[in-house]
Amino acid sequence: MALHAGLGVSPWDVLHVGLGRHLDIATGTAMIGTGFVVLLFGLLLGVKPGLGTICDILIVGNVVNLLYAHDPITEATHWNFLLRVLLFTSGTVLTGLGIAIYIGAHVGAGPRDGLMIAFHQKFDWPVWKARLAIETIGLVGGLILRGPVGLGTLIWTLVLGWSAGIWFRVLNFTPDFVERGDLVVD
Numbered sequence: 529m530a531l532h533a534g535l536g537v538s539p540w541d542v543l544h545v546g547l548g549r550h551l552d553i554a555t556g557t558a559m560i561g562t563g564f565v566v567l568l569f570g571l572l573l574g575v576k577p578g579l580g581t582i583c584d585i586l587i588v589g590n591v592v593n594l595l596y597a598h599d600p601i602t603e604a605t606h607w608n609f610l611l612r613v614l615l616f617t618s619g620t621v622l623t624g625l626g627i628a629i630y631i632g633a634h635v636g637a638g639p640r641d642g643l644m645i646a647f648h649q650k651f652d653w654p655v656w657k658a659r660l661a662i663e664t665i666g667l668v669g670g671l672i673l674r675g676p677v678g679l680g681t682l683i684w685t686l687v688l689g690w691s692a693g694i695w696f697r698v699l700n701f702t703p704d705f706v707e708r709g710d711l712v713v714d
Contacts, residue, residue, distance in 0.1 A: 533616040534605030536678020539667035539685055540640060546673025556593030560585055566639035573646040578636020585639060616680045617687060624691025632701025640666070644692075655696060659689030 537545060540562070541555070548558040563585035567577060604615060631637045637645055640662055647658035663685045671677065696702070 533607075533612040533619070533680055534678075535612055535616050535680030535683070536676055537680060537684075538620075538688070539663040539670060539681055541666075542670025542675035542677055542681060543666045543673065544670075544675070546670050546675030549675075550673055554593045555596065556589040556591070558589075559592060560589035563589065563639045566643060570639055570642040570646060573643065573650065575637065575642035575646050577642070578634075580630050580633065580635035581638060581642065582636070584630070584637075584641070588638070613679070613683070617683055620684050620687045621691045624688055624693075625695045627688075627692045628695035628699055628701050632696070632699055644689075655693035656689030659692060660685065663688065 536542075540559075544555050544558040544562060547553075547562065548555045551558065553561075567575075567581065567585065570577070604612060607615070627638075627641050631641060631645065636642075644655065644658045644662045647653055647661055648655055651658070653661070667677075667681065667685065
């Protein structure tokens, strides 16, 4: 939804698209490679990977490659501007829900989500602030590689952390590697 609304892409996808262009590889393949690199940084911060971590890396990147090859919403860029903003924002909110669900399932957080929770724990930041930091890291890398930036990039950066935090609270879920036994989401 977010990739094809024609409003730019998420900060990490700015990096993935830029990396894909520079290495002449598919965006999903760039996501997979980046996921493994981010996983290494997460390990250094004490993130405990699980089956969900590996599934996140492999499934999301391959689904993105599949959607680019057989995109069911190719015409979204021709939609009314407000509909595209709604499409992009909906994709962001649904991503926040997905983050909360699979982290709450205690099967291992995806690499970027693991970093978010590590920042939340190590620096005692609320989830939204930790996610903002993670998204900024991806955005800076993407800007260096000249990935596509737009209004959607701003929406994702500002909405995803809040969405994930709210979903954690609504679902009463916590990450699987919480040491203190609590999760501050405000």
